[in-house]
Amino acid sequence: MPTLTIDIFRKIWSLRNDGAILPLHNGIPGHPILVSKPCLMQAIKRPNITNMRQALLMGAHYSVEVENAEIILDIDTPDDFITAQKRYTKI
Template sequence: MAARRSGMNTAAPGPVVVVVAGGRGARFDGDGHKLAQPFGPSTVLATTLHRILAAGLPMVVVTTAPLASLAQGVVAARDVVLVPAVGSGDEPLGMGYSIAAGVAARSQASGWMVMPADMPMVRPATFQRIAQAMRQHVIVHAQHRGRRGHPVGFSSELYSELVSLKGDEGARRLLARYPTYSLEIDDPGVLLDVDTRDDLEQARQRWSADRS
């Protein structure tokens, strides 16, 4: 296991949610970026961020310049980390790169909860439960009816490995190397991401049903 960094006694009392919003959304077959699509009272991205705010947790949003204004409509500019668009340079970008950037930007946190920005149906209480479980486990994975989803929480002990992530691999190799606690949660939103137009329509229907 990676050693804790020096100075961790100054860490924040709770984990920081790293919202990954830097992808191209290439599978989305609608007009515009999937995160900018209307959803509920705002957009997919803004709805995800509002739910994290409702949980009372700090966050950092890792995104690209075209989506920065959407994020800054919800969080302060200091809580937005800009990364290059995927495919814009020689460095391998993607999920892993974005996670590393977010973790590095909040290096003194007591842990990091990785959350894809295209999952607006995750309930605030789910983030709170993951945060509580992170006090006792190195990695905590949200699970619904036996299926793993997001968010995923990582202890500060994994800092050096998280900031070393590259490309689009994400944190899969960490999940394979370290014991992972699967927290069963009665929240189907942990499995619902918006990759396609059909996904978006299904999520909108669930959103409306939850409020009827």
């Protein structure tokens, strides 16, 4: 998520409500997810859930399409970092 802009945060923040706001880019889940405290507390109490997105989808949630492809960039491994570095570094 290192390339997220203030405009992305503003768009998602403007949609806040009692549920979870789940951004998508061309139908692909992205970041940042915005979750109200009551929604989060419900999600963490759900049994037999393997990840937070799954728990949030079981409660009140709203998907929003975001034009910026940066929302789907995730850096979890050294290879992800190298790929992002090549993509965003101007030589």
